[in-house]
Amino acid sequence: MSAIEVKNLHKAFGDLKAVDGVSFDVQQGEIFSLLGPNGAGKTTTISMLSCLLRPDQGDALVMGHSIKADQMGVKSVLGVVPQEIALYNDLSARENLTFWGKMYGLRGAPLKQRVDEVLEIIGLTERAKDRVGKYSGGMKRRVNIGVALLHKPQVIYMDEPTVGIDPQSRRNILDSVVALKNQGMTVLYTTHYMEEAQELSDHIAIMDTGKVIAYGTNAELVKIVGQMDRITLTVSTDGGRVAEAWKVVKGVKQVKAEDGTLVVLAEDSNQVLPRLFEAASTQGTRITSVTIQEPNLEAVFLHLTGKALRD
Amino acid sequence: MILSSGNFAVTSGFSQGDTDPRLPVAVINQDGGDPSTSSGLRLSLRLVSLLENSEVIAVSQDEEQTLADYEKSLAKGDLAGILTIPAGYTETLLTGNLPPLILEADTAQTAGTTVQGEILAAATRLVSAVQTALIVGETSSAFTPAFEQALAAWEEPPIRIETASAALVETEEQPSTQVASLGHTAPGMMLQFGIASLLTSATVVVNERKTRSLQRLLTTATRRPHILLGHFLAIFVLLFAQFLVLMVFGQLILKVDYLRVPGASLLVALASSLCIAALGLLIGVLAKSEEQAIAFSLIPMFIFSGLGGAWVPLEFTGATFQAIGHITPIAWAMDGFKNITVRLLGLESVLLPSAALAGYALLFFLLAVWRFRRVSE
Incomplete structure (x- = not known):
């Protein structure tokens, strides 16, 4: 059963089409990632799904509630972890959680109990009385996530929750996302880190310039580039002549000359690479650099858009 | 009257006792009186007397203090002025003229101008009484009673003008x-x-x-x-x-x-x-x-x-x-x-x-x- 059904969402800011006909389904209890570079439209999409922005066109159902017709219904099943640290720095972690818990409708003993539980989940029980302003970036991120868990939402949106934090805190957050899934929550996760999407997601939608350009599981998406290694080489002579020679090398599936470099798609780079060196030598050409990229989402994005995810 | 102003700053808090609110003025009397009269009439003493009765000035006379001592006090702010009655004061006054007085005070300050005004008023009153007596009593024996009478007349003038500031009539309900x-x-x-x-x-x-x-x-x-x-x-x-x-x-x-x-x-x-x-x-x-x-x-x-x-x-x-x-x-x-x-x-x-x-x-x-x-x- 779908937890989130997104149907042809559109949102423009003036002439800029931030989201241009986005559709996807998120199944209950899965982690679904929206992967794309900055400016791809991920945050705008999540803002519409949070009822912060009204779509120009299209609709979405969150646990059966329309983001257009039943905003309060959507909000009642939803927890949002914004990209920014949306907390009150002058309050302690406990005070922040208590305040936000009240905003989510909790009161009295259940609120106090839930705040204690969330402090335990985010590992900040010992520092609960310290002002959030004094916390490290990673600790603030954990409180930021904790706020969204207070009312035990069925669906949780996490908008680039690992931006700007140290590797250890990042690891903690990724582990906590998996823990949320294990508790039965549906997680919609946006990121521009390919590794995060690969590690966490059951399904991934790759976005660019406001559109979903690919959608599927990690394995399905990688198949787009045919499970082939991508070898990028620079050579000392005319690339076009070398490319023609390499096309007939055994194991090479495709050769493209791009911006002074040669991109070779091959089934096994370990076997093909010595042959490429040999062929280049025959042509009187010297290979000056080699980069090997195994099939992954980065390669998929590169294959689909011709640019890197972090461009 | 010669005023020496601006040399000393008379500020506030004159130390003329804790209870006397009047402005302290030192008086140096160099007037020797009128040698032509048998009694040695010294009208400068009457001037001092008028000043002593003033509600504004408190006269300070100390034989042991010199002008320099007084000037130090003036500089410290202990005095509001120093009045010197020069020699020949009585003689000049008996001619019916207003004789010069020497006042050291800071007329840039309210205290200085107040002292100046009060001394001028007393001196004018004295010269008026002398002039009156000179007209009435042409002989020396008649001068003194006429002078005293004229001077006393200042104490009870026939016409008195009283002024009062207009003020709101205050009732229980109306604020000041x-x-x-x-x-x-x-x-x-x-x-x-x-x-x-x-x-x-x-x-x-x-x-x-x-x-x-x-x-x-x-x-x-x-x-x-x-x-x-x-x-x-x-x-x-x-x-x-x-x-x-x-x-x-x-x-x-x-x-x-x-x-x-x-x-x-x-x-x-x-x-x-x-x-x-x-x-x-x-x-x-x-x-x-x-x-x-x-x-x-x-x-x-x-x-x-x-x-x-x-x-x-x-x-x-x-x-x-x-x-x-x-x-x-x-x-x-x-x-x-x-x-x-x-x-x-x-x-x-x-x-x-x-x-x-x-x-x-x-x-x-x-x-x-x-x-x-x-x-x-």
């Missing part, structure tokens, strides 16, 4: 002019303080938007008007508390009688707080940055305070200015408070101003809700 003045100023300052808190209230909303806390609030199952209402109530409570503190201060320290009709004072303070809080909320919703919030707050702060009579009473302005002033909520708040503290009216007199303020509050709040809905979508 000072209190009446504060009755305007204190509410004006109080409203000025109140409207100055627009800066804080507006930046609260802007900062929440900057930290994205406001957007996060919008993802909770709380309606937009309720979120704004929460902000509004927080600002209102702070403002109302500020009004209460300032009213207590005004009542206890400035003696502005807000408690004369406590219900009325509270009503105006309540309505003013509602109005300013709603305006602060509107500015917070309109402003896109902290700088804009500050700028948007300063504009109504100055315009409303200036036009509304918080700085200058609208009663001092023309009918047109008053009408324009009443476009601003501050004018209504001033009316409300002044009806209590200056015009000494009752609760019913603040109902209209309070209703006007509540109307402004509702208008500002609705505009804030409308704008908030637009900007957040």
Whole structure:
């Protein structure tokens, strides 16, 4: 059963089409990632799904509630972890959680109990009385996530929750996302880190310039580039002549000359690479650099858009 | 009379005893009297006597003190002046002329000019008496009684002009002019303080938007008007508390009688707080940055305070200015408070101003809700 059904969402800011006909389904209890570079439209999409922005066109159902017709219904099943640290720095972690818990409708003993539980989940029980302003970036991120868990939402949106934090805190957050899934929550996760999407997601939608350009599981998406290694080489002579020679090398599936470099798609780079060196030598050409990229989402994005995810 | 001014600064706190409030003046009498008279008439002594009876000057004569000693005292501020009656004073006076006196005092100071005036008055009185006696008593034996009589006549002049300052007739219900003045100023300052808190209230909303806390609030199952209402109530409570503190201060320290009709004072303070809080909320919703919030707050702060009579009473302005002033909520708040503290009216007199303020509050709040809905979508 779908937890989130997104149907042809559109949102423009003036002439800029931030989201241009986005559709996807998120199944209950899965982690679904929206992967794309900055400016791809991920945050705008999540803002519409949070009822912060009204779509120009299209609709979405969150646990059966329309983001257009039943905003309060959507909000009642939803927890949002914004990209920014949306907390009150002058309050302690406990005070922040208590305040936000009240905003989510909790009161009295259940609120106090839930705040204690969330402090335990985010590992900040010992520092609960310290002002959030004094916390490290990673600790603030954990409180930021904790706020969204207070009312035990069925669906949780996490908008680039690992931006700007140290590797250890990042690891903690990724582990906590998996823990949320294990508790039965549906997680919609946006990121521009390919590794995060690969590690966490059951399904991934790759976005660019406001559109979903690919959608599927990690394995399905990688198949787009045919499970082939991508070898990028620079050579000392005319690339076009070398490319023609390499096309007939055994194991090479495709050769493209791009911006002074040669991109070779091959089934096994370990076997093909010595042959490429040999062929280049025959042509009187010297290979000056080699980069090997195994099939992954980065390669998929590169294959689909011709640019890197972090461009 | 020769005045030496500006050499010494006579300030205040002359040490002429703790109980004598008069200005201490040292007198050096070099007058030897009139050698031609058998009695050795010394009119300088009469001058000193006149000065001793003065209500303004306290004469100080010490044979052991020199002019230099007195000048040191003058420099220290222990004296308000040094009067030297030169030799030949009596002889010159007996010719019917005003003989020169030497006064050292700082005429740039009030004390110096006061001493100068008092000595001049005494000297003039003396010369007038001498002139009178010279006319009446042509012989030396007749001079003295005539002189004494003329001098005594100054003590009881046939015509006396009494002056008195006009003052308000005070009744139990009417405040003194000072209190009446504060009755305007204190509410004006109080409203000025109140409207100055627009800066804080507006930046609260802007900062929440900057930290994205406001957007996060919008993802909770709380309606937009309720979120704004929460902000509004927080600002209102702070403002109302500020009004209460300032009213207590005004009542206890400035003696502005807000408690004369406590219900009325509270009503105006309540309505003013509602109005300013709603305006602060509107500015917070309109402003896109902290700088804009500050700028948007300063504009109504100055315009409303200036036009509304918080700085200058609208009663001092023309009918047109008053009408324009009443476009601003501050004018209504001033009316409300002044009806209590200056015009000494009752609760019913603040109902209209309070209703006007509540109307402004509702208008500002609705505009804030409308704008908030637009900007957040």
